[in-house]
Amino acid sequence: MGLFRDILGDEESLFRNPIALDFDFVPKVVPYRENEQRYIATSIKPLLQNMNGKNILIYGKPGVGKTVAVKHLFKELEEETSQVLPVYINCWQKNTTYKIMVGICDFIGYKFTHNKNTEELFAIIKRNLNRGSAVFAFDEIDKVEDFDFLYHILEGIYRKSILLITNFKEWLLKLDERIRSRLTLQMLEFREYNFEETKGILLKRLDAAFVPGVWDDDAFLLVAKKAYQAKDIRVGLHLLREAANLAEAEAKRKVLPNHVQKAISNLDEFSVKSSTALDDEERMILEIVKENSGKRIGDLFEIYKSKNGSGVYKTFQRRIEKLAKNGFVGVEKIKGGTQGTTTIVHYKSKEKKLTEF
Numbered sequence: 373m374g375l376f377r378d379i380l381g382d383e384e385s386l387f388r389n390p391i392a393l394d395f396d397f398v399p400k401v402v403p404y405r406e407n408e409q410r411y412i413a414t415s416i417k418p419l420l421q422n423m424n425g426k427n428i429l430i431y432g433k434p435g436v437g438k439t440v441a442v443k444h445l446f447k448e449l450e451e452e453t454s455q456v457l458p459v460y461i462n463c464w465q466k467n468t469t470y471k472i473m474v475g476i477c478d479f480i481g482y483k484f485t486h487n488k489n490t491e492e493l494f495a496i497i498k499r500n501l502n503r504g505s506a507v508f509a510f511d512e513i514d515k516v517e518d519f520d521f522l523y524h525i526l527e528g529i530y531r532k533s534i535l536l537i538t539n540f541k542e543w544l545l546k547l548d549e550r551i552r553s554r555l556t557l558q559m560l561e562f563r564e565y566n567f568e569e570t571k572g573i574l575l576k577r578l579d580a581a582f583v584p585g586v587w588d589d590d591a592f593l594l595v596a597k598k599a600y601q602a603k604d605i606r607v608g609l610h611l612l613r614e615a616a617n618l619a620e621a622e623a624k625r626k627v628l629p630n631h632v633q634k635a636i637s638n639l640d641e642f643s644v645k646s647s648t649a650l651d652d653e654e655r656m657i658l659e660i661v662k663e664n665s666g667k668r669i670g671d672l673f674e675i676y677k678s679k680n681g682s683g684v685y686k687t688f689q690r691r692i693e694k695l696a697k698n699g700f701v702g703v704e705k706i707k708g709g710t711q712g713t714t715t716i717v718h719y720k721s722k723e724k725k726l727t728e729f
C-alpha cells in the first residue's frame with residue numbers, strides 16, 4: 373500500500389526518534405557544559421536560601437550550547453524545587469516589554485492578560501513572584517526593542533537572578549547605564565567546541581535519533597567534521613537528518629558517505645542558522661526574497677500569494693520590515709516611476725553581524 377511503502381519495502385524507517393535532532397530538543401545530558409552550568413547554578417543558589425541571586429551575561433557564538441545549557445538547567449531546577457520559578461523568554465519572539473510581560477504571565481499560569489496594559493500585568497507578576505523567587509533567562513537579548521522590563525524586574529522583584537544571553541558581549545554597551553549598574557553582571561563565555569567535543573555531542577544525538585547500526589562510521593565523521601568547521605552543532609544535526617533522509621529516499625538501510633556529501637552540497641547555511649529564530653511564514657517569505665532578490669515588494673507579495681501565503685499585504689510588509697531589521701534582507705525605497713514610491717527588497721547574507729549593534 374502506498375508509494376513510500378513500495379520504495380522502502382517493509383523495513384522500518386532509519387529513524388527511531390527524529391525529535392532528538394530538533395534544534396530545540398533538550399537532551400537528558402548536555403556534555404562539555406558542566407562547568408558553565410555549575411557557574412550558573414552557583415549564581416542562582418542564594419535564591420534557595422531566601423537571598424537575592426546574581427546576574428550573568430552569557431555570551432558566545434551561534435550554536436555553542438548557550439540555550440540548551442540554560443534550558444537543561446532550568447529543567448533540573450524545576451524538578452528539584454518549587455521555591456524558584458525558572459522563566460525562559462526568547463526575546464526574538466518577544467521583543468517588547470509588553471510581550472515579555474505576557475510571556476512571564478504564561479510562566480506563572482496567569483491567563484487573563486487580555487485588555488491589560490504593561491503596568492497591570494507587572495503588578496500581577498510582582499505579587500505572584502515575590503511570594504518566592506525567580507530566575508529569568510532572556511535569550512537573544514540583543515533583539516529586544518526596549519529595556520523597561522529589566523528596569524521593572526530589577527526594581528520590583530526582590531529575589532531573582534537574571535541571565536542575559538547573546539552572541540555579542542559588546543551589546544552591553546547599548547544598555548542604559550542606570551540598568552547596567554543595577555545589574556552588576558558577571559560574564560560567562562561559552563567557548564566553541566573542539567573536534568572531539570563536537571563528535572561526542574553529535575554521537576549522543578545520533579544514538580537517540582536513529583536505529584542502532586544505520587550510520588556508517590566514515591559518514592558520521594564527515595558530519596562531525598563539517599559541524600566542527602562551521603563551529604555550529606546545528607549544522608551537524610541538520611546533516612544527520614538530511615543525509616538519513618537521502619539514504620531513505622534510495623531505500624538504503626545504511627547512511628553512507630555519499631549521502632552526507634550530497635547533504636553537504638545541499639546545505640543552505642542560512643536555513644540552518646535561522647530556523648530557530650524565524651517562524652514558518654517568515655522563512656517562506658525569506659525564501660521568496662532569496663529567489664527573487666531585487667524585486668518590488670508588491671511583486672513579492674503576488675508571488676507569496678501564488679504560493680498560498682495566507683497573510684494580507686500589511687502583514688506581509690511587517691514581516692519584510694522585521695526581516696530587514698534583523699539583517700536578513702535589505703530594503704531600498706525608490707521614488708518616481710508610474711507607481712510613485714516603491715520598495716525594492718534584496719536578499720542579504722545571513723550572518724549576524726557585529727556591525728548591527
Ligand SMILES: Nc1ncnc2c1ncn2[C@@H]1O[C@H](COP(=O)(O)OP(=O)(O)OP(=O)(O)O)[C@@H](O)[C@H]1O
Pocket residue numbers: 394395396397398399401402403404405432433434435436437438439440441538539573605606609
Ligand atoms: N553540549 C551539548 N549537548 C547536546 N546538544 C548540544 C550541546 N551544545 C549544543 N547542542 C545542540 O546544538 C544546537 C545549538 O545549541 P544552542 O541552541 O544551545 O546554541 P546557542 O549557543 O544558543 O546558539 P545561538 O546563539 O545561535 O542561539 C541545539 O540543537 C543544541 O541542542
Ligand SMILES: [Mg+2]
Pocket residue numbers: 438439440511
Ligand atoms: Mg540560543
